[in-house]
Amino acid sequence: MRCAPNPNGPWHVGHARMPAVIGTYRDRYDGWFCVRFDDTDPETKRPDLDAYDAILEDLEYLGFEPDAVYTASDRLETYYEHARDLIELGGAYTCSCPGDEFSDLKNSGEACPHRDKDVETVREEFAAMIDGEYDSGEMVLRVKTDIEHKNPALRDWVAFRMVDTPHPREEASEYRCWPMLDFQSGIDDHLIGITHIIRGIDLQDSAKRQRFVYDYFDWEYPEVVHWGHVQIDAYDVKMSTSTIAELIEEGELDGWDDPRAPTLKSLRRRGIRGEAIVDAMVGLGTSTSDVDLAMSTVYANNRELIDDGTDRRFLVRDGERFPLEGSPPAEATPPLHPDHEERGVREIPVGDAVLLEPTDVPNSGDRVWLKGLGCFQQTDETLRYTGDDIEVVREGAVDVVHWVPASESVPVRLRTPDGDVAGRAEPGVGDLEADELVQFERVGFARIDRHDDEETVAYYTHP
RNA sequence: GCUCCGAUAGUGUAGUCCGGCCAAUCAUAUUGCCCUCUCGAGGCAAUGACCGGGGUUCGAAUCCCCGUCGGAGCACCA
Numbered sequence: 001m002r003c004a005p006n007p008n009g010p011w012h013v014g015h016a017r018m019p020a021v022i023g024t025y026r027d028r029y030d031g032w033f034c035v036r037f038d039d040t041d042p043e044t045k046r047p048d049l050d051a052y053d054a055i056l057e058d059l060e061y062l063g064f065e066p067d068a069v070y071t072a073s074d075r076l077e078t079y080y081e082h083a084r085d086l087i088e089l090g091g092a093y094t095c096s097c098p099g100d101e102f103s104d105l106k107n108s109g110e111a112c113p114h115r116d117k118d119v120e121t122v123r124e125e126f127a128a129m130i131d132g133e134y135d136s137g138e139m140v141l142r143v144k145t146d147i148e149h150k151n152p153a154l155r156d157w158v159a160f161r162m163v164d165t166p167h168p169r170e171e172a173s174e175y176r177c178w179p180m181l182d183f184q185s186g187i188d189d190h191l192i193g194i195t196h197i198i199r200g201i202d203l204q205d206s207a208k209r210q211r212f213v214y215d216y217f218d219w220e221y222p223e224v225v226h227w228g229h230v231q232i233d234a235y236d237v238k239m240s241t242s243t244i245a246e247l248i249e250e251g252e253l254d255g256w257d258d259p260r261a262p263t264l265k266s267l268r269r270r271g272i273r274g275e276a277i278v279d280a281m282v283g284l285g286t287s288t289s290d291v292d293l294a295m296s297t298v299y300a301n302n303r304e305l306i307d308d309g310t311d312r313r314f315l316v317r318d319g320e321r322f323p324l325e326g327s328p329p330a331e332a333t334p335p336l337h338p339d340h341e342e343r344g345v346r347e348i349p350v351g352d353a354v355l356l357e358p359t360d361v362p363n364s365g366d367r368v369w370l371k372g373l374g375c376f377q378q379t380d381e382t383l384r385y386t387g388d389d390i391e392v393v394r395e396g397a398v399d400v401v402h403w404v405p406a407s408e409s410v411p412v413r414l415r416t417p418d419g420d421v422a423g424r425a426e427p428g429v430g431d432l433e434a435d436e437l438v439q440f441e442r443v444g445f446a447r448i449d450r451h452d453d454e455e456t457v458a459y460y461t462h463p
Numbered sequence: 464g465c466u467c468c469g470a471u472a473g474u475g476u477a478g479u480c481c482g483g484c485c486a487a488u489c490a491u492a493u494u495g496c497c498c499u500c501u502c503g504a505g506g507c508a509a510u511g512a513c514c515g516g517g518g519u520u521c522g523a524a525u526c527c528c529c530g531u532c533g534g535a536g537c538a539c540c541a
């Protein structure tokens with residue numbers, strides 16, 4: 001099987017579907033898969049030189065290593081050879097019709113005057129195309145299919161055209177005669193030995209077009225499945241490489257790994273495991289109708305993977321300060337993980353005041369249980385330690401909330417898909433290593449990204 | 464206009480090829496309860512679907528026809 005991306009940028013979440021499915025099938029059925037960069041349009045779908053490696057990185061993140069990597073722009077000579085063979089078989093002709101004129105003829109099922117050229121002429125004109133003797137738009141090579149085919153999309157389609165713009169890859173920059181996807185991909189699939197193809201419904205007619213070439217060469221066409229488009233809920237940003245690139249350009253997004261970007265690099269930075277994405281994608285199946293992937297499915301998969309190994313911490317967003325009274329303990333020692341007491345406890349100095357999230361502030365006179373510390377009663381904007389037993393919580397009389405010491409807590413910027421949130425975390429968070437995952441209790445999971453001079457930066461994973 | 468394709472709960476999916484085992488599976492979601500010093504995890508329960516209409520048949524999610532809705536192609540893009 002093959003994954004044939006157009007290298008025009010890092011992958012968005014939807015791109016994960018192809019490697020997820022074919023990679024999983026390979027592992028399950030002892031198969032084989034390659035990545036083939038179909039970069040045969042130096043102009044309208046101009047490749048981005050950084051994208052080749054970026055895509056391979058994304059693939060690695062998802063947990064797959066391709067069995068081989070090909071680049072179409074390295075293989076022009078191969079396509080030329082097959083085109084020449086096709087010409088000798090009478091299966092292709094050079095055509096200088098302007099696009100719109102040919103389109104009119106085609107739509108009425110009429111052949112253009114070039115269709116009956118003799119092989120000798122076609123051979124010479126195609127050689128001239130390869131030599132770059134024509135400019136863009138002057139000459140194409142068409143595959144001779146069936147000009148009266150009931151589906152107009154299949155009639156004598158273009159196999160090669162002239163492109164004036166040099167290819168960005170230096171190795172391919174001298175070529176001017178470029179194959180179209182249907183020709184290039186059709187030839188490669190056979191030569192590489194692809195037995196099963198999965199592709200989008202937008203390429204529904206590709207197989208039908210390519211079969212004409214396969215018939216000329218007497219090749220057997222691979223099994224092919226077409227699937228619909230994937231939409232991901234939870235993102236405002238349109239999931240298109242070019243749109244994301246524009247937003248980055250305009251400064252709306254910080255980069256491909258901005259937590260608001262619907263990209264794999266973004267999910268990676270948020271601490272989501274590739275496996276969680278792969279499983280969700282495989283779960284979508286290969287239906288031809290369009291599907292919506294709920295990010296909650298990815299989150300549920302990821303939570304399953306990381307919950308057990310992730311230690312707990314406190315983070316208070318938009319904290320309100322409350323002085324403490326009544327001689328509470330000087331230190332709180334909540335466990336690192338409630339299901340793993342053997343991992344030990346955090347030692348949080350309490351100080352003389354704490355921060356609470358605004359929604360957790362008890363009404364005057366009401367009690368609240370500061371998790372890992374004890375019970376307090378709010379009066380006159382202060383919290384007085386009551387010394388109540390945990391039994392009051394079990395009875396349901398008192399809510400349990402998280403908190404941080406007002407002075408010894410550390411500032412944290414939590415970057416979320418909905419924007420950045422400022423907060424303060426318990427002191428130990430300042431010592432965590434970059435890349436470590438934490439669960440901010442009652443807030444959600446997060447990945448520690450780095451410690452700046454002024455603050456610790458964490459990326460929000462999911463609830 | 465011509466040509467393809469599809470339609471099962473909020474979302475995804477199984478079942479459709481070879482009609483009965485489907486008063487329709489599983490996951491996610493939502494809600495409630497239990498447990499818990501998290502709104503996490505775990506346990507239990509509830510909610511919720513075969514696009515519509517005909518036909519074939521003893522019997523239709525499954526086969527046929529019509530309709531509706533949705534998607535795709537008809538590029539010198541991939």
